[in-house]
Amino acid sequence: MKNPLSIIGSVILAALSELGRLSVxxxxxxxxxxxxxxxxxxxxxxxxxxxxNSLPVVGLTALFTGxxxxxxxxxxxxRFNAESVVPGVVVIAIVxxxxxxxxxxxxxxxxxxxxxxxxxxxxxTEQIDALVTLSTDPFKYLITxxxxxxxxxxxxxxxxxxxxxxxxxxxxxxERLDLNGTTYLQVTIDFMKAADVYSSLVKAAVFGFxxxxxxSYHGYxxxxxxxxxxxxxxxxxxxAFIAILISNLVITVIVFGGAS
Amino acid sequence: MSNSPMIQLTDVKKGFPPKxxxxxxxxxxxxxQSLVIIGGSGSGKSVTLxxxxxxxxxxxxxxxxxxxxxxxxxxxxxxxxLRSFGMLFQGGALFDSIPVWxxxxxxxxxxxxxxxxxxxxxxxxxxRRVGLSPDVASLSPSxxxxxxxxxxxxxxAIAAEPEIIFFDEPTTGLDxxxxxxxxxxxxxxxxxxxxxxxxxxxxxxxxxxxxxxIAMLYEGKIIWHGPxxxxxxxxxxxVEQFINGSAEGPIEMALFKP
Numbered sequence: 001m002k003n004p005l006s007i008i009g010s011v012i013l014a015a016l017s018e019l020g021r022l023s024v025x026x027x028x029x030x031x032x033x034x035x036x037x038x039x040x041x042x043x044x045x046x047x048x049x050x051x052x053n054s055l056p057v058v059g060l061t062a063l064f065t066g067x068x069x070x071x072x073x074x075x076x077x078x079r080f081n082a083e084s085v086v087p088g089v090v091v092i093a094i095v096x097x098x099x100x101x102x103x104x105x106x107x108x109x110x111x112x113x114x115x116x117x118x119x120x121x122x123x124x125t126e127q128i129d130a131l132v133t134l135s136t137d138p139f140k141y142l143i144t145x146x147x148x149x150x151x152x153x154x155x156x157x158x159x160x161x162x163x164x165x166x167x168x169x170x171x172x173x174x175e176r177l178d179l180n181g182t183t184y185l186q187v188t189i190d191f192m193k194a195a196d197v198y199s200s201l202v203k204a205a206v207f208g209f210x211x212x213x214x215x216s217y218h219g220y221x222x223x224x225x226x227x228x229x230x231x232x233x234x235x236x237x238x239x240a241f242i243a244i245l246i247s248n249l250v251i252t253v254i255v256f257g258g259a260s
Numbered sequence: 261m262s263n264s265p266m267i268q269l270t271d272v273k274k275g276f277p278p279k280x281x282x283x284x285x286x287x288x289x290x291x292x293q294s295l296v297i298i299g300g301s302g303s304g305k306s307v308t309l310x311x312x313x314x315x316x317x318x319x320x321x322x323x324x325x326x327x328x329x330x331x332x333x334x335x336x337x338x339x340x341x342l343r344s345f346g347m348l349f350q351g352g353a354l355f356d357s358i359p360v361w362x363x364x365x366x367x368x369x370x371x372x373x374x375x376x377x378x379x380x381x382x383x384x385x386x387x388r389r390v391g392l393s394p395d396v397a398s399l400s401p402s403x404x405x406x407x408x409x410x411x412x413x414x415x416x417a418i419a420a421e422p423e424i425i426f427f428d429e430p431t432t433g434l435d436x437x438x439x440x441x442x443x444x445x446x447x448x449x450x451x452x453x454x455x456x457x458x459x460x461x462x463x464x465x466x467x468x469x470x471x472x473x474i475a476m477l478y479e480g481k482i483i484w485h486g487p488x489x490x491x492x493x494x495x496x497x498x499v500e501q502f503i504n505g506s507a508e509g510p511i512e513m514a515l516f517k518p
Contacts, residue, residue, distance in 0.1 A: 126350070126353040129310075
């Protein structure tokens, strides 16, 4: 039987080795993002795929989450006769946390998996090798457009998600909870600070980077045929989720750690 | 420099621990020559080809292309070398996100800097050269049969009129008639271009048709190398067993050894 310490050591070494490979991959990808030439047509295609095609799922998630949140805050607030906090809490919760995080997770589920599956299939069918033999850098052609598109598109997508999240709260607040519409909007605007919006957009850009990075990394390095592509797809989604949750906490602590 | 072989491998070793795949491969291909490497599955043919193309880094040894060492080449030197290569992949490796003509013209546009309209004209001409009509140009690769995909792959390999063309199992997965058509096309296209070629295959009919010279790779080493006409009198038990496709012989013994 294997020594438990040896098993723990092997797991840690494997994790560190994977982290090292991911770091090298990230550094290479970032270096290509700032060096011409850039394939603008491919960047536009990816922006369409990541942004426009994700609008329905992200929009619906934000709209219904905002609505449910307003209902819950109203129920909780009514215990202390504080129903009027609904607009303020909804906007802060949506813009600071739920909009970017839920939006990021929904896009990760949709986009990271698709990227990993596409690049993984290209790897196992030798299309990536073919790119090399055609004097084309696969990083430049495949990875960089995805990263740039995701970093640009996610903030725009989250801006829409935040708006729809607040709208969901407004609809429930005014149509079901008998809150005054004008007051609701005024309180929403009063409560929302510039830092809330900036942090939301920064989070979205960082999440976009991780979504494209994980999809690309796992797809690009997939091995072993159909099973390998399936594994890459799962790993891409799981690691993108983890990266989003950890980076969200880090940004939240940095931006709001000292604020009230 | 002009008298040096077009491709020269010296004591090339490559392993994926614990397995050693290439065990000191020595091989040379002269300018204008068509060398076919034969060998069974797992003998190291694909790894040899990938090392020459720079898709894999050998653990040790030297690979020289047109007299220049390529094993540590990077940047512009490597890009320049790749521009002199054409490659037909076993499964075609066509990019399914772009139409057929763009696949054929890919190296011209992205590697050689041609504009799209010129590259498209050349692509259609190359498609015609491999027996495909211009209608095929706008189709997606997924709409093509296996034989047509091979032809498109061949058109892509010759599009930039490279000095050296590599063929990876060019007839695998094709019926015997289509395989013969592809073999004939390869011979014609290579003769037109005057290119040097390196092919890996286990299809002896293909090897006999394409090759000037044949080398046999076994357990990571070249065990026989000579003109195509000499292979039937090689005097090598491994080669004889392989070309006759016999179950009896030293290769079977090797497969079952503990």
